[in-house]
Amino acid sequence: MAHAAPTAHRRPTWQSADMAHLSKSAYVRPLLAGLVYGVWAAFIQRQTGPVDAGNVFYGILCGVLFAGIMFALARIGPRLRREFHAAAYGVFTGVAAGYLHSLTNESVLSSTVIGLFVGLGVGLAAFYRYYTRED
Template sequence: MVHAAPVSGRTAGARARHPRTPDVFSDRAHLIARWAGPFAIGLVYGYWAAANRRSGGPITAGNVAFGFVTAIVFTLFMAGVLTLASRLPRELHAFLWFLFTGAAFGFLFAQSGRSVLLTVGLSLALGVAVGLICFYWVYTHEDARGRRIG
């Protein structure tokens, strides 16, 4: 039987160190998914905000309109953050996610009628946690020069 002998002293290049998964979807499918994902999350967010605002009361036309407007605005902001954050250095990347997460949670929590201090405190806590996690993630996925790996 014939077996391939390992080659010593040579590397196959950057592709061997960081293999990529095959891309089975078309560019059109990726474009649709880039908007469908945030829109689906936005619909859930809009429904949640509308449900918090009505506090178990009857569903009204104003409540439904509030939910859809909230979903659209959230979708636009999330798509913007997803597009912009990957182009920023790691500190600004993490700060952008801190701002977005804190503001989104604060708006959602404020619809329930809780106190402003509790809303701000919880929003800051969640935003800081997400910002630190995001900074760590980006920091560990960069090389020594700050270029993203993979």
């Protein structure tokens, strides 16, 4: 005789409620993105000179800040309405891209335009993703 498969998934009792919704990717994605951003910022700031302790510290600082903000946005973002969630990601990536462009000693206007277009593109893509996957 065939039986129906159970539909309720049980969580082990040793897991707390906070740990249940956090997976490895909740930590790995911001760390890897922060690592890439920090190396990229340190490389641009170095400007073909020798690598010194200041460049390494600058890269670590930029990477930690980027990863921290990305992690906080991933934790707080789902509680926001989809418009604000998408706008938060757009502003974050726009500021990050504009700052990286400003390290190349280009004009402030050029960095602002690059950041604006990158942020606008990411914000629109994020809004489309959240709008089509809403509950």
